Amino acid sequence: MKNFALLFVFAGMLASCQVGSKKYTISGSIAGLDSGIVYLMKAQAGQPVTLDTADVKGGNFKLDGEADVPAELHYLRLNDREYFAQFFLDNANIKVQAYKDSLQASKVTGSPTTDIFNTYIGELNAMGKKMNQYRQEYSQAVSSGNQQEVERIKADIEATSDNMLVYSKNFVKENSNSVVAPFIAISQLAQQLEYEELKSLVDTFPSELDSSLYTMELKKMLALQSKTAVGVTAPDFTMNDPEGNPLTLSALRGKYVLIDFWAAWCAPCRQENPNVVLAYNTFKDKGFDIIGVSLDRDKDAWLKAISDDKLTWHHVSDLKYWQNEVARLYGVNSIPHSVLLDKDGKIIAKNLRGDKLQEKLKELMP
Helix, strand or coil: CCCCCCHHHHCCCCCCCCCCCCCEEEEEEEECCCEEEEEEEEEECCEEEEEEEEEEECCEEEEEECCCCCCCEEEEEECCCEEEEEEECCCCEEEEEEEHHHHHHCEEECCHHHHHHHHHHHHHHHHHHHHHHHHHHHHHHHHHCCHHHHHHHHHHHHHHHHHHHHHHHHHHHHCCCCCHHHHHHHHHHCCCCCHHHHHHHHCCCCHHHCCCHHHHHHHHHHHHHHHHCCCCECCCCEEECCCCCEEEHHHHCCCEEEEEEECCCCHHHHHHHHHHHHHHHHHHHHCEEEEEEECCCCHHHHHHHHHHCCCCCEEECCCCHHHCHHHHHCCCCCCCEEEEECCCCEEEEECCCCHHHHHHHHHHCC
């Protein structure tokens, strides 16, 4: 599920150019706190890792050392679980100003890379607040039955979402020499852009960023996506249906086929299902078929969702959640995700949502 979410969940790998000295100092103050322990942390393989600790004395703490170059996104934790102050650990004199009762309002200065990052986050948060306002207005309009207002606000939500995407792409282009660029590319754009557009962004990064872990992850992702790019033959696979019978993708050759990655627990997938059902019922007699690949791990929940949503097409799953073998083969990291194939098994489109799927099928099967 796609979201412009809190970004330090992606903190495991990011680099920046070396700034100033080869050492860093983090000097911090936490107003309203006399004592405690501050942990310097980053993420590795999706898990938080403690790198250093400092005692808080009289509200102040200090950490120092030598940062890796390229640098990575780090954050601080107070005592057991109060996270605050995310920043890029440049080799620089970094100041952290925090308040015990409002740790999320912490201010970080002294890191040039963090300054660039904060510019991005500030604008994105402003658009996010506008999006939340629209969503509240949308719920109110739906409750009141004002369909005209519902459609107007829906258009505003879509426009704001498009603006957030365009802003992110432009920011990456304008700051391609900064490690912030690959960070944004992988955390915000990688699951929204098609292969060619993502590759064009990564190609703008200078060689100095090649050793950035995010750049390396992006290139791994692109290598995988190249195997499922529009125009190539979709990788074949075989997986069991709910009865335990193997189903092979290539057995459906001769039809237009939608590979639909979804799960019973995925709310956006369930919201999209009525559109897929409508498309299937409209075009199934004209040579259109669907194979649903579920990222569920609870078979009962999977089967109930198939029944409840009236998904009367082929279904397969290995019940391995995000480790689903077909999802991994196709580089799927967010759902809903769909791939449309022509009669020869070549990929002709991806992620056609709402009316766009029907429009494409009408074009193919008038």
